[in-house]
Amino acid sequence: MAKNHSQRFLDIVDDAKSRVLECTIQDVKIRKEEGEEFLLIDVRESHEFSTGRIPGAKHISKGIIERDVEQLIPDASTLLILYCGGGFRSALAADNLQKMGYTQVISMDGGYSGWKAAGYEIESGS
Template sequence: MKKYSTLIIALLLGVSLIIGGCTTTPKVMTTKDLVAEANEHVTNVPVSVAKELLDEGGYIFLDVRTAKEFKMGHIPGAVHIERGLLEFKINNQVPDKNAQIVVYCKAGGRGSLAAHTLVRMGYKNVTNIEGGWVPWEKAGYPVE
């Protein structure tokens, strides 16, 4: 009996070592990596194109900056949902998955991540402003 117990323990140990050796540790990603990955799945446009979209009308501008940043100035008519709350609030604010959404943050990173999240949630027409709010304000475009 002791012989079989030792054999079973040895087999179980061997199988667990083989299975453990076959798994890979996921790559730890930096913020830069995450934004680069998001950018592979979203359309980014320069601020000049975003201004044309605003002038054209029919687009929802989504500001994903903090409340403090939003209060300091934002694109006229923008919907505000902080990046950290996007997944929880977007369906109530923008229920139409075919809506034309233009996302922006302060410098582009949060906007890229938010735009990618929207795409993953089934939104079909999502664009991110390259560089975010900073080039918009610098260009002297309208602000509220």
């Protein structure tokens, strides 16, 4: 289901991506397989998260991440990998977390849809 994003939205995503480190879904899969320590954060909306997610992901939706992140993840040097549906909202959230002082934030390009399309394991909703 392709999204028809507005040009203004794409412009702010491109702006955020100019400051954010990105990785691929394959990078995340390898990091997980190698046992690398990081927090995988799903920034999609609650209804999206409840239908399925990448195993081990924690949910902090983009709408509240700036408000709640310091209480949930007080160590600003924690390695965080954020994902959304395709990689746009996670880039916006990653940009804001960096502005808040988080020093190791990565946005996963391709998001949940790319992970699922690659045939990687997913957790079903509850």
